[in-house]
Amino acid sequence: MNEDIYLLAVESSCDETAAAVVKNGREVLSNVIYSQIALHREYGGVVPEIASRKHIEKINQVIRQALEDASMELPQITGIAVTYGPGLVGALLVGVSAAKAVSFATGKPLIGVHHIEGHICANYIENKELEPPFICLVASGGHSHLVNVLGYGDYRIIGRTRDDAAGEAFDKVARAIGLGYPGGPKIDKLAREGNPDAIYFPRAKVAGAEYDFSFSGLKSAVLNYLNACRMKGEEVNTADVAASFQRAVVDVLVAHSIEAVKTYGCKKFAIAGGVASNSSLREAFRRACEKEGIAFYHPSPIFCTDNAAMIGTAAYYEYQKGVRHGYGLNAVPNLQLGQ
Numbered sequence: 001m002n003e004d005i006y007l008l009a010v011e012s013s014c015d016e017t018a019a020a021v022v023k024n025g026r027e028v029l030s031n032v033i034y035s036q037i038a039l040h041r042e043y044g045g046v047v048p049e050i051a052s053r054k055h056i057e058k059i060n061q062v063i064r065q066a067l068e069d070a071s072m073e074l075p076q077i078t079g080i081a082v083t084y085g086p087g088l089v090g091a092l093l094v095g096v097s098a099a100k101a102v103s104f105a106t107g108k109p110l111i112g113v114h115h116i117e118g119h120i121c122a123n124y125i126e127n128k129e130l131e132p133p134f135i136c137l138v139a140s141g142g143h144s145h146l147v148n149v150l151g152y153g154d155y156r157i158i159g160r161t162r163d164d165a166a167g168e169a170f171d172k173v174a175r176a177i178g179l180g181y182p183g184g185p186k187i188d189k190l191a192r193e194g195n196p197d198a199i200y201f202p203r204a205k206v207a208g209a210e211y212d213f214s215f216s217g218l219k220s221a222v223l224n225y226l227n228a229c230r231m232k233g234e235e236v237n238t239a240d241v242a243a244s245f246q247r248a249v250v251d252v253l254v255a256h257s258i259e260a261v262k263t264y265g266c267k268k269f270a271i272a273g274g275v276a277s278n279s280s281l282r283e284a285f286r287r288a289c290e291k292e293g294i295a296f297y298h299p300s301p302i303f304c305t306d307n308a309a310m311i312g313t314a315a316y317y318e319y320q321k322g323v324r325h326g327y328g329l330n331a332v333p334n335l336q337l338g339q
Contacts, residue, residue, distance in 0.1 A: 009312030012095030013087025021070035022312030030069035052090035081315030085335025092331035140273035141167035159211025194239030196247035
């Protein structure tokens with residue numbers, strides 16, 4: 001009988017300090033997240049230096065809490081997993097350094113994890129039946145990727161953003177209409193009060209790359225609309241702007257993703273990343289997948305935003321393949337998926 005695998009996972013790629021204990025890849029025994037949103041809100045976005053300093057303050061606390069919540073001690077842990085890229089280099093270094101220290105002190109193996117792979121693997125936590133192959137859309141503040149998941153740890157990026165990621169566009173538009181940071185949840189909430197057909201904003205396509213995304217033009221179109229209204233002295237209905245902008249983003253994400261699923265002959269589709277918690281996006285994908293006979297998977301919102309449980313899940317499959325990292329493991333802010 002195979003022994004159970006318990007991984008202590010650490011995540012600190014941006015502004016969440018997180019630790020979790022994951023059993024056999026799909027059972028989350030603890031998932032502790034310290035969010036810095038309130039700290040960065042007054043600056044309108046994440047300040048890397050402040051994020052790094054706060055990670056240093058909180059990293060040991062969240063690790064201890066994750067072990068306590070799982071009713072486990074370090075000797076019972078099989079290995080230590082950590083995000084080593086992509087992300088903010090200073091923030092990543094805090095998590096990587098902490099994980100290497102725990103690994104060295106306990107003699108437990110160290111497994112470095114790609115942050116985007118973690119988001120993809122978040123789908124395994126609650127969808128026990130989900131296995132590759134499938135197509136996954138990873139949409140967050142820094143990433144808009146369409147990924148062909150061929151196997152555990154075997155990924156092919158078939159579409160990516162050419163400029164602003166979807167979450168980045170949400171944040172910039174939210175700032176422009178006075179909602180503040182973080183933009184995604186605020187626009188999602190306000191859009192429910194608006195008319196998504198009130199204003200037509202462009203849906204961009206990238207010539208020669210049918211699955212790539214571009215949201216910079218959409219963002220500019222919203223800013224131009226707001227400026228035009230102000231110049232004419234017209235009142236701006238922010239709920240209609242939010243709803244119409246969100247509809248444009250959702251239309252593009254859904255159209256590209258469904259087309260990719262059909263082209264690649266896959267009957268399974270998943271979403272991941274912070275934008276995947278958007279209620280309008282989830283409902284649009286549910287309807288589109290139901291219409292096309294595609295099985296639709298998505299994590300709960302707590303596993304969409306940055307968390308360590310998804311890192312522990314991804315690390316499990318790397319561990320099973322024999323992946324181990326030495327103490328020379330470093331933060332790689334621009335780490336490519338599959339590297």
